Amino acid sequence: MDKKKHQLIVIGAGPGGYVAAIRAAQLGMEVAVVDENKVLGGTCLRVGCIPSKALLESSEKYEEVKDHISVHGINVKDVELDLKGMLKRKDKIVGSLTKGIESLFKKNKITKYYGRAKLTAGKTISVESGGVKTEELEADHIIIATGSKSATIKGVDLDVDCVDTSTETLDYQEVPEHLAVIGGGYIGIELGSVWRRLGAKVTVVEYLDRILPGMDSEVAKEAHKLLEKQGISFELRSRVMGVKNEGKKVIIERRNGDPVEADRVLVAVGRAPNTANLGLVDAGIRCDERGWIVVDEDYKTSVEGVYAIGDVIPGPMLAHKAEEEGVACVEKIVTGYGHVNYKAIPAVVYTHPEIATVGKTEDELKDEAIEYRKGKFPFMANGRAKAIEYAEGFVKVLAHAKTDRVLGVHIIGPHAGDLIAECAAAMEFGASSEDIARTCHAHPTLSEAVKEAAMAAEDRAIHM
Numbered sequence: 001m002d003k004k005k006h007q008l009i010v011i012g013a014g015p016g017g018y019v020a021a022i023r024a025a026q027l028g029m030e031v032a033v034v035d036e037n038k039v040l041g042g043t044c045l046r047v048g049c050i051p052s053k054a055l056l057e058s059s060e061k062y063e064e065v066k067d068h069i070s071v072h073g074i075n076v077k078d079v080e081l082d083l084k085g086m087l088k089r090k091d092k093i094v095g096s097l098t099k100g101i102e103s104l105f106k107k108n109k110i111t112k113y114y115g116r117a118k119l120t121a122g123k124t125i126s127v128e129s130g131g132v133k134t135e136e137l138e139a140d141h142i143i144i145a146t147g148s149k150s151a152t153i154k155g156v157d158l159d160v161d162c163v164d165t166s167t168e169t170l171d172y173q174e175v176p177e178h179l180a181v182i183g184g185g186y187i188g189i190e191l192g193s194v195w196r197r198l199g200a201k202v203t204v205v206e207y208l209d210r211i212l213p214g215m216d217s218e219v220a221k222e223a224h225k226l227l228e229k230q231g232i233s234f235e236l237r238s239r240v241m242g243v244k245n246e247g248k249k250v251i252i253e254r255r256n257g258d259p260v261e262a263d264r265v266l267v268a269v270g271r272a273p274n275t276a277n278l279g280l281v282d283a284g285i286r287c288d289e290r291g292w293i294v295v296d297e298d299y300k301t302s303v304e305g306v307y308a309i310g311d312v313i314p315g316p317m318l319a320h321k322a323e324e325e326g327v328a329c330v331e332k333i334v335t336g337y338g339h340v341n342y343k344a345i346p347a348v349v350y351t352h353p354e355i356a357t358v359g360k361t362e363d364e365l366k367d368e369a370i371e372y373r374k375g376k377f378p379f380m381a382n383g384r385a386k387a388i389e390y391a392e393g394f395v396k397v398l399a400h401a402k403t404d405r406v407l408g409v410h411i412i413g414p415h416a417g418d419l420i421a422e423c424a425a426a427m428e429f430g431a432s433s434e435d436i437a438r439t440c441h442a443h444p445t446l447s448e449a450v451k452e453a454a455m456a457a458e459d460r461a462i463h464m
């Protein structure tokens with residue numbers, strides 16, 4: 001078999017890999033991408049961010065029309081759920097976006113290989129499909145962007161009937177009567193919210209004494225309160241020891257507390273890097289004890305010319321972090337300069353209300369003994385939030401006590417995921433809370449809550 005040579009080969013066509021490939025092509029490189037899935041876009045587009053957001057939107061609309069629309073003076077009778085239609089819409093969105101990546105590849109003259117890539121010595125890659133070797137490739141540079149997969153915990157076998165990962169949970173053909181979720185993180189509360197809105201009883205079983213670990217604890221507490229008010233039950237301090245089938249039910253055994261009986265169980269206890277069967281050991285690429293590929297600040301692995309980005313290296317497992325790393329990695333290769341500011345990576349949980357965060361949490365500032373000022377502003381006092389009947393939550397701006405530099409912003413409330421962009425931009429520019437406070441924000445907009453929170457950091461919020 002003749003070896004095909006490329007300047008750059010990217011393994012994995014998720015947000016990290018496909019973005020890296022396109023940026024490299026823009027910079028004049030000759031690029032190929034290998035993916036074991038015929039549909040491009042990785043977990044994010046196929047079975048992650050995009051389909052979950054489609055269902056979050058549809059389920060929110062369903063619940064709004066069914067239970068809350070009358071407050072606007074609109075009465076709707078006989079609201080019916082068409083789950084098949086809802087799933088079809090989600091699939092259509094996924095289809096159009098994944099096809100969009102194919103056309104971007106064509107536009108940028110990126111070669112596509114279908115199959116499973118395995119690294120071999122000397123920057124070569126063999127591609128297999130159905131156990132048969134289909135290609136042998138060679139490159140000057142290789143970027144590993146193979147992403148992550150759902151993790152599980154000891155005692156929880158994903159082969160037990162009705163014990164699912166997020167992938168299956170995005171495609172339930174009927175609403176489960178009782179969905180139990182193991183893990184009160186991003187996936188647990190997003191997908192728990194979807195199925196609760198569609199009619200399931202939802203119980204989240206969480207090991208810690210709080211949900212959303214790592215997020216600002218004041219925000220997580222508010223999220224817990226609001227999600228509970230919506231009807232999700234939380235079993236905190238609950239260590240899951242095992243799951244088993246009993247008849248058609250699944251029983252979750254806990255170390256402390258009675259077993260939880262459910263119709264389906266979503267396991268959402270984190271994700272693990274996809275580094276198995278990639279030939280890393282044979283190729284001499286070093287991983288740490290948790291399975292992440294070890295890289296330096298230029299994303300270089302222990303093998304010259306081989307790089308890694310996204311969920312396979314340490315850091316938050318977020319699509320946009322992978323994208324930034326993909327761009328920075330190829331810019332470093334081609335131009336010698338690229339940059340990701342890890343202090344200003346936003347994160348969003350797409351519940352109702354949304355939760356968004358950037359920078360240090362208040363808990364971190366306390367732990368690190370950094371002196372700070374805090375400005376908090378409730379959406380209840382924001383005119384636009386009242387007008388759209390979505391006034392839960394608050395914005396919290398944390399600024400350095402002496403320099404006033406913004407250290408972190410945490411939002412729970414309407415369109416928090418969009419509002420956080422201004423805060424990330426402010427942090428990128430090294431803004432002070434006064435910079436945000438003195439920036440004119442249009443009225444009436446939700447963004448005024450960000451301005452008012454920044455003003456509150458100097459005790460001069462107007463509407464509070």
Ligand code: NAI
Nearest residue numbers: 183184185186187188205206207240268269270271317348
């Ligand atoms: P996560 O790390 O957010 O949450 C996992 C939860 O499981 C934690 O609260 C943990 O304490 C709990 N847990 C662990 N072991 C347990 C046990 N034995 N019993 C009970 N609870 C246990 O992980 P999740 O939700 O699975 O998400 C995976 C990754 O995907 C995250 O890193 C997240 O960044 C990413 N993601 C991002 C989204 C977004 O940006 N909106 C949406 C979905 C996922």
